[in-house]
Amino acid sequence: TMIALTALAALAADCTVLSGASEVYMPDGPRNGVTLVLDGERIVAAGTVAFEVIGVGARWNGRNCAHVDAAGGSVTAGLIEARAQLGITEIDLEEATRDLDGGGDPVRAALRVADAYDPMSAVIGVQRTAGVTGAIIHPEGGFIAGRSAFVSLYGERQADTVVNPVVAMEATGHHGPSGGADLLALRELIDDTRAWRANQAAFERNGTRAYAASRLDLAAMLDVVDGRIPLVVSADRAADIEAFLRLRAETGIRLVIVGAAEGWRVADALAVARVPVIVDPMVYGPGSVDQLAGRADNPALLSAAGVSVTISTFGTHNARNLRQYAGNAVRAGMGHTVAIAAITSAPAAAFGLADRGRLAVGAPADVVVWSGDPLELSTVARYVWIEGAPVPLENRQTRLRDKYRTLPSTGESGP
Structure with missing residues (x-):
């Protein structure tokens, strides 16, 4: 189960292990069973990677990292x-x-x-x-x-x-x-x-x-x-x-x-x-x-x-x-x-x-986890990293939506 991006950011881990995606779009095409490791601003591992899930985190290469289970989703470069x-x-x-x-x-x-x-x-x-x-x-x-x-x-x-x-x-x-x-x-x-x-x-x-x-x-x-x-x-x-x-x-x-x-x-x-x-x-x-x-x-x-x-x-x-x-x-x-x-x-x-624009070792960690096929209309971005930083999925439009979701005059929920 995916954890909320805000929770991921709260872990404040220097590294993130991303695993379980149905398709990861590598430079040579989409592949299944690929694990990515983001460390600092870069992708440092891509492929078959040994790690251990510990709670909401992961143990990789002797370090405690954040962990994202992307099961059922897909992963592309930003x-x-x-x-x-x-x-x-x-x-x-x-x-x-x-x-x-x-x-x-x-x-x-x-x-x-x-x-x-x-x-x-x-x-x-x-x-x-x-x-x-x-x-x-x-x-x-x-x-x-x-x-x-x-x-x-x-x-x-x-x-x-x-x-x-x-x-x-x-x-x-x-x-x-x-x-x-x-x-x-x-x-x-x-x-x-x-x-x-x-x-x-x-x-x-x-x-x-x-x-x-x-x-x-x-x-x-x-x-x-x-x-x-x-x-x-x-x-x-x-x-x-x-x-x-x-x-x-x-x-x-x-x-x-x-x-x-x-x-x-x-x-x-x-x-x-x-x-x-x-x-x-x-x-x-x-x-x-x-x-x-x-x-x-x-x-x-x-x-x-x-x-x-x-x-x-x-x-x-x-x-x-x-x-x-x-x-x-x-x-x-x-x-x-x-x-x-x-x-x-x-x-x-x-x-x-x-x-x-590439998911490869040494590339900047601009990474997106999608809920499904990236090109399907109903798919949404579940997680976004830019140069290794987890990005909150909020913006001015979502803040306005949340602000006016409850109508102040009646207390009723808006559309």
């Missing part, structure tokens, strides 16, 4: 939302609560969205309750919006929650009157970045031609030019995806393509170029002129071709629905295990976070 603005948007229609647009010049490559991240946002706890333990947060606006970050969704300070302040460069792709103009502007920016690096001394003496961006923005773009971080671009139409793949071949930069509604038409080219995509499995058809060939089985066709597919809700307040989006991809033909990876390990790998 979910990762790859297209969110958690901690930088509180209310969509209230500009004062949106801290994601750097304003000013069209090229804002030097902007770090992590500097605006608020780990105490009330929106975060709602997503965490649904098993979302990490997110890629990204800026908006301009032509180059700035640098995205990976954040862990538990903690009160930026120092504790911003895991990597720079994981990608965000390009909005809306600079000129056409897609061709956007590609021209990107090529110019990449060329100017390389020219600036080769002529920095002359630049400081005002001895070079004018470049497409400021000094700080060009310096930030070096991470893209040198392949340390990917450039995130939006493209739904197959022709636009092909154009971005040519840009990658010409310049050698890394890409992550967002949208890819018609990606199935060029899946072979995406696979050969090893370019990951972030898709919305709820695009069933032509939602726009760029999605005329959109289809529900797009994620399935892409993954079958060997493309690394990440699934996103493309929302901040409803990132909690991430596993339901993955479930819809399975309904349309995507493999169940692949869909789990698409909301855990695939987004981590796309942004260079190789140790995240």
Whole structure:
């Protein structure tokens, strides 16, 4: 029988033994009979592990640990939302609560969205309750919006929650009157970045031609030019995806393509170029002129071709629905295990976070115990750990529910 998470936290054990789950989603697929041991911020054992249950705890490796019996449930790595603005948007229609647009010049490559991240946002706890333990947060606006970050969704300070302040460069792709103009502007920016690096001394003496961006923005773009971080671009139409793949071949930069509604038409080219995509499995058809060939089985066709597919809700307040989006991809033909990876390990790998999104020895202990199949609508998160810390499954919404469950005027229970 599972103990309440608050009781688990009260044990204050440095280690936790998690056993008995029907399915544990390991890097090589779901397995039965796997025991996990969480010690500090890491997973330190995964597989057949010797331990002894003692009361509500467990004796492992000569130490007293907390114990969670996950019988009848399943275990995955914490979910990762790859297209969110958690901690930088509180209310969509209230500009004062949106801290994601750097304003000013069209090229804002030097902007770090992590500097605006608020780990105490009330929106975060709602997503965490649904098993979302990490997110890629990204800026908006301009032509180059700035640098995205990976954040862990538990903690009160930026120092504790911003895991990597720079994981990608965000390009909005809306600079000129056409897609061709956007590609021209990107090529110019990449060329100017390389020219600036080769002529920095002359630049400081005002001895070079004018470049497409400021000094700080060009310096930030070096991470893209040198392949340390990917450039995130939006493209739904197959022709636009092909154009971005040519840009990658010409310049050698890394890409992550967002949208890819018609990606199935060029899946072979995406696979050969090893370019990951972030898709919305709820695009069933032509939602726009760029999605005329959109289809529900797009994620399935892409993954079958060997493309690394990440699934996103493309929302901040409803990132909690991430596993339901993955479930819809399975309904349309995507493999169940692949869909789990698409909301855990695939987004981590796309942004260079190789140790995240995986249940493996040495990985951060971002772990979720589910009441059943993670992709079933009726399943709930029973336990959540973020970097080894047991997370209380409460948030502003649950507190309001509990506060007003009993109607004060009559003493009657509310709905």
